[in-house]
Amino acid sequence: MGDETGLATRRSFDGSAVAVATSIMNVATYGFTMIAARIIGPSEYGAFAACLGLLIVVQVGALGLQATAARRIAVDRGNVAAIESAILSLTTKVAGGAGVLMLMLAPAIDVLLNLDSLATAVVVAIAVVPLTIAGGQAGILQGERRWGALAVFYLAGGIPRLLVGTAIILWRPDATAAITGVAIGFVFPVLVGWWVLRHRRTSAEAAPEHSARAMLRESAHNSQVLFVYFSLSSVDIFLARHVLDEHDAGLYAAGLIMTKVMLFLPQFIVVIAFPDMATPANRQRALVRSLLAVSGLGLVVVAGAWVLSGVAMIFVGGSNFGEVEDLLWVFAVLGTVLAMLQLQVYAVLARQGRRAVMLVWGALAAVVALGLQVDTVAGLVGVVVGVDSVLLVVLTVISLRIATRPTPPPTPLPA
Structure with a gap:
């Protein structure tokens, strides 16, 4: 009874940590957006907001990978290590492919969003890579119910964007600098995910239902x-x-x-x-x-x-x-x-x-x-x-x- 009570208390505490972390992440993200609006001015902010809108659309790929990893790990506890290895490999390939595709589309993005800056479109393309990798990592932590590590992961997704991004736009107040701050901010949760998962990689083979093709389809x-x-x-x-x-x-x-x-x-x-x-x-x-x-x-x-x-x-x-x-x-x-x-x-x-x-x-x-x-x-x-x-x-x-x-x-x- 004591062990069960302790486990329930720990889960409640970890769940609260995720709640606090996601709240801080959202406040930091919103805060940077508002600071950027005031510093870079209306015209540059319009371009920045358009880039953020595109990243929100592209983010569905990362969220899809996250849901796949979390669901499969939660359902099949006997193949956690193999699923983790497979999802990390798949995520890396998808992130690389998405990044290359977005780089190829950079001129079109420049025209479509009326950025008047190919460099800004290139930064958006580069940002897709860590954004996608973070999705797979978050799904593993979510599926394994590692709420404490996931809380740190979410904090790393918000606070660095606010601090680093603000510093960059104070140095150079334009849309390219602002989206560069966002792109750099995406790297921090990836580093946290890599650190937390660094000892969990395995070459074990998963069951056929966890093949790369099956996970990509899901x-x-x-x-x-x-x-x-x-x-x-x-x-x-x-x-x-x-x-x-x-x-x-x-x-x-x-x-x-x-x-x-x-x-x-x-x-x-x-x-x-x-x-x-x-x-x-x-x-x-x-x-x-x-x-x-x-x-x-x-x-x-x-x-x-x-x-x-x-x-x-x-x-x-x-x-x-x-x-x-x-x-x-x-x-x-x-x-x-x-x-x-x-x-x-x-x-x-x-x-x-x-x-x-x-x-x-x-x-x-x-x-x-x-x-x-x-x-x-x-x-x-x-x-x-x-x-x-x-x-x-x-x-x-x-x-x-x-x-x-x-x-x-x-x-x-x-x-």
Whole structure:
């Protein structure tokens, strides 16, 4: 009993460490973005923001590798060392290939993002390499539930970017320097991952289901699912610029700051819950507890945005965006729904569902079709909240039904 209590306490402490680390990482990342906006000026910041947007899209490859590594290690504890070796090898190859491809596309990126600087596009291409490698490393630590090491990994992903990046843009205040700071920041978690995993490499061969081809195929599927989720969570800002005038589009963008705050706050819950959601015996409990935790946190934020809307406006943009104050609680609701949807999307990845992904694509199409019919800030956020909420309910029902099914016996490996 004492050992079990001690283990539970240690897991709780490690889980808290991940929560604190992800919060610090997000604050540091947000802080550097705001500092860059003030130092490099509007025109250069526009180019910098465009580069960050491209990296967010490209990041789905790293997140796909992370989900693959975490799921496979969590499910097959007997092949951890071999899976780890295989995923590290695959990650290195994918990172190298992605880097070369992005370098080849650098001239096109320069034109597409209107950077007027091939050097900036080249830095973006180089940044993809450590970003992708970090995904595989994080997945291994997540799958093995090494929360303390993962917490350090996340801290290394935020604090160095803030410190090194700020120093670089103070020296040279332009978009190239800012994205260089981001690229250098990506290297630090890779170094942490290398150090933590340096003694765990093995030449052992994994079972056939853990071949490089199988893991690459799963990673591609995961990336596609995450891509459509990120599209769903971001498409409304593009719709706002299309259906609203410039002033109202700015108000909508300000309101989305509240949405993003709520979306990022419970990220640690997804990280900690994912390995358990991949394990049939723990799937239902992990999903229900996580949904309750995210919804509880969301209720607090929604209530705060409603009661303390004046205080929240300080972080949203101040008096210049005062017209959106009465809708801040709605944007907080949207953030809560998106955070719970993110949890459901990872539940789909954990069980490697295929058909449920079509529902997310359908929701994306519905948001676009209905969003094009409105012409007010309240109307657009109402459409997005409505469609996303319906999708959340449907995915929750599907996930809970699947989670309650009897666990099938393991399939014997071929001789």
